[in-house]
Amino acid sequence: MHTQFLLEFPWKAITAAWPELTCAIAEPLAGGLINKTVRMTSRDGHRSVLQWLNPVFPGTVTDDVAAICRHLASRGFATFSVLPTCDGAAFLPHDNGSFRLLSHLEGDFLGPGDIGVAGLTLARFHRALADCTHVFSHHRNIHRPPFYAGRLREALGAHEDHPLHGEVEAIAREVLPRLHPDCDWNTLPSRIVHGDPKLENFWRTADGVTLLDLDTVGRHCILGELGDAGRALCREDGRFSMPLFRTFFMAYLQRAPELAGPELAAIPESIELIAHELTARFLIDVLEEHYFGWDPAHFATRGEHNLHRARTEHAFAVSVHEYLDDCLKILVQ
Template identity: 35%
Template sequence: MLARFFSTPAKSSVTDPSRIYQGWPLTEIPDAVLQEFGVTTITSAERFGTGLINDTFLVATADGERYVLQALNPVFDPQINVDIDTLTRHLEKKGLATQRIRPTQDDKLWIELDERSWRMTSFVPGVCHDMLTSGRQAYEAGALLAKFHLAVDDLEIELHTTRLGVHDTERHLAALREALEVHRDHEAFAAIETLAEAVLEAAEELPALPELPDRLVHGDPKISNLVFDADTGNAICMIDLDTLAHMPLPLELGDAFRSWCNPCGEDTEGTMFRLDLFTAAIEGYASQARDFLTTQESTSLIPATRTIMVELAARLTTDALNESYFGWNPDMFANRSTHNQVRAAGQLELHRSLCEQLSEVEAAVERAFN
């Protein structure tokens, strides 16, 4: 018998997986999958989380155990499970809570069925947030990300998959310029051209980032990828490890601050960079890793955060013309282009808000690390 699901997954503004795989979302778990992992006496199975990339389910068994079962989107090479297994074993040895992969009965890390790769992991109880609401949460988030970075710093691993160009800002700006040339007949071209000009102007004003060493990082440290203890409020676990990458640390932290310090969400032009959330987050990070960052890395944190904001604005503006990459919310917007225009404008406003507080933000970094 198939485990069936009737709940509709929450809408999200992340990349639309249907662009890559038309079989999303799944509405049932094949028996063969559960049997492969040795889990047959389930009492409940429900769609889990708000992500749209993988199909994710929380499975409860008759003996009281709970597991996270995922059908990976084909955008991910299943060999990433080898990297995740290596990483989580390392994290566990370091004393950090982590989701461990539950092997199949044949001791495999994943199985292939109907053109999908399936894996099962342990479940870490707690709560996840879609945005920060307090300085305490920001401090905890910063401290947990620092603990993660410290724990993996001595892990020598050659990743099976790489995310080439994920933060290649010049490449994203070139793609925007190309889209402007190709889509001059777009019905919203005039408005998008004005937006693009603002993005390119902001890019011209970005401070240059120095050559920085690559480090092993999470790759997508948005707040919903952190688990908080439901009782204490402590941040306890980083999840969704498919995005593991080697990249300069300031870019990882910049991506975190971009999302953590905007309490307004990304579906509005009315964004803001909250200094109090940033101060708490950077103090939380420094409480664990004050001597971990080099001086060059710590002084690059704000330029990197600005770069990430403008880079995302460029990507969103490009897709306002291409209309082929980012997902969109039809309940809020008339079409994908309109949604992308709003989000791009929101990132520019977030960048403007940060720049208005530049001296205060830089002072917060200086206090935290010196």
């Protein structure tokens, strides 16, 4: 695993902020394209997690995370906690990003056979935060399908000479008309949601299953969250899976906060919509030759890698469309 970045950490400032990390053993943890995460083992054997937070997130997002963790814990939802600096701050500002220290949770990720557990956990998470009054310091609206429709049109116009433009345009012609939800999300309740409910963010501990990566938590329409959960968790071999949909959402609805009728009815189309949104984002990245996770071993350019991603996500979105009526029957039975 790449460890060079550890030499770039301001260890003097870090150990001044958290003296317990003096002479601690640092072990980089895998995963995460944006932030850098290190497991710290102090001289007494105590473990904690040090994170460098990419400047795409303001340092104050850790204040939000700390408040959410406290509220979750007060509602009996197992979670980590933000360990303050010796001055009582939630994070350590730095020239490039910020640092924070989190409690270490022993455990493991959920697996593909735990989709029902994931549904139940996300429901408990939403219910636990239903009465949270925290005012967030930042607003990061991840799901904005009409916005990405506009961005895709702009990219198509600005990069007509890109070698993959023709292939992008062919997919875009199918995607663009579908990036406008039938239900106006702005008319629906604003709820606190996780923001990235993929399987890799569900963590099983001795005290129960929790959710990691709370930097994307905020107040949004729940359809973006549930559409993304369906997109990430209800798929098998690249296609939409009705059995997984049934497993996930039947478990979710057992403990979910009460949803309004329009919210419940729009879940199936939201899965298709979020898949089309992600397709559009990948197509934009094709033309702009940009993305965090380029795999140069298998793709000559970022554009080719993102075109592969776009095709995969578009195929999934098309497969969802075939089952919209069947999904709705499950939700309203």
